[in-house]
Amino acid sequence: MRTRPATLVVVGAVLVAVVVNLAIYGIGRAAGADYEFTAAGGSPSAVDALTVAGFTAVPLLVGLTVAALLRRWSWVIPTALVVAPVLAVGTILVMTVPADFDTASTVALACCHLALVPTSVLALRALRD
Numbered sequence: 001m002r003t004r005p006a007t008l009v010v011v012g013a014v015l016v017a018v019v020v021n022l023a024i025y026g027i028g029r030a031a032g033a034d035y036e037f038t039a040a041g042g043s044p045s046a047v048d049a050l051t052v053a054g055f056t057a058v059p060l061l062v063g064l065t066v067a068a069l070l071r072r073w074s075w076v077i078p079t080a081l082v083v084a085p086v087l088a089v090g091t092i093l094v095m096t097v098p099a100d101f102d103t104a105s106t107v108a109l110a111c112c113h114l115a116l117v118p119t120s121v122l123a124l125r126a127l128r129d
Contacts (some may be wrong), residue, residue, distance in 0.1 A: 004126055004129070006127060007068075009068070009123050009126045009127055010061065010065055010068055010123065010127075012123075013060065013119055013122070013123035013126075014057050014060050014061050014064070017056050017115065017116055017119040017120075018056050020115045020119070021112040021115055021116075022052060022053060024108055024111045025052045025108060027108065028104055028107070028109070028111075029108075031108070032102075033101075033104035033105040034105060035047040035048070035101065035108075035109070036101070036102075036105070037101050037105075038100055047105070047109065052109075052112060055112075056112065056116070060119070060120060063080070063084060064120070064123055064124070067124060067127060068127050071127050071128070077124055080120075080124050081121060081124050081125075084117070084120035084121065084124065088113050088116040088117050088120065089113065091113055092109075092110045092113045092114070096109045096113065
């Protein structure tokens with residue numbers, strides 16, 4: 001099998017994940033999600049599309065880049081194949097559920113986290129080949 005350039009895999013996965021999560025965000029908005037929550041200081045805030053794109057792109061870009069750079073070590077990709085989904089699901093419990101979002105916002109944002117699971121797994125498998 002022909003190996004894909006790591007840069008193409010990383011950038012492609014990040015772009016796909018951002019597009020998917022922005023689509024989920026839009027569907028949530030259409031379903032009535034307002035994405036508003038109360039910030040630490042008690043002031044109301046909202047999650048916007050730029051925040052969704054950033055919170056999707058930055059962690060995925062960093063994680064996949066580290067995995068790509070260290071993939072020569074035999075344990076890196078198998079470990080990342082476990083860590084990436086655990087972090088994606090775990091951050092739902094740490095970031096999304098505790099916030100005081102309405103139900104539609106919570107579901108949509110949780111779906112954004114879950115969408116990172118297949119994206120990261122497929123990208124990591126592509127880096128392994």
